[in-house]
Amino acid sequence: MIIYKKCLDCGSRETEELKVDEYACSECGRQWTKDEAIDAAYDEINVMKVSYGGFFGGYNEIDVDLKNREVTLDFTRGKTEKTVRALDDKETAELMNMLKEVDILNWKRSYDNPFVLDGTQWDITLKRDAGDLLRSGNNAFPEGWEKFGSGIEKIAQISIFQY
Template sequence: MKTEYENIKRIVASVGGYFGTSYTVEVEFDRGKITWEARGDDFEPGLILQLDIESMNTFREALSKSRILSWKNEYIDPNTLDGTQWSLDIEFDDICIEKSGSNDYPKEWKRFCKVIHKLTGKPFE
């Protein structure tokens, strides 16, 4: 039996703010394709990676440990106007779940960012 994490087809995660650099990563599980890009103050060329099935399964396991499917839909710190916004779209065959935040994060956020960094070798913060 497949777990919910094994049924994820694609994720798109973004983080950044008005100042500084913003990062976006897209993971297409069926194709084993990862796309990472940065926008902002410092130019850094984008990255496209092709991973094997074993690497994709390791990534799925890391996502499971980050508990992304258990996150609330929205995290907002109403006392901070500027700062960092983030979003995470999780696509299945028949549904897309959207999670987002503004200056507030799920407790597993740092773990999730480390998982993305380990996968791409690039910053995601």
């Protein structure tokens, strides 16, 4: 969840709303907008780990190191293989824009369909200095899942998600 009323410079929550979607820190005087708070929240993500699969199909893991701009793939369909590729500036920017568009920081922690006993499980870990954010699902997906899957497949240069 994005905290808009947290100073982008000193981290204080002693803030005030100046206008709609504009804030100021009571401690250091810094002013910012809602859009700047959103950008700052997404800039805190260092690594994104995505795991997707099911019992019979194995699991696919994609690690995206946003600070070092690397993608690591790990497949468990009877064998494990790892591949690492570098991301360029354009790919990194497109990925961050996609994450903002699907609003991943505001996804619920868990999505579950209790009426399906097997099928697809997924989890996403967003690693940040302030702590990890976990998102997961069992045969249920958040709004924006298809766009998220397409974006991940594009940067990983593979096709693994089933929609």
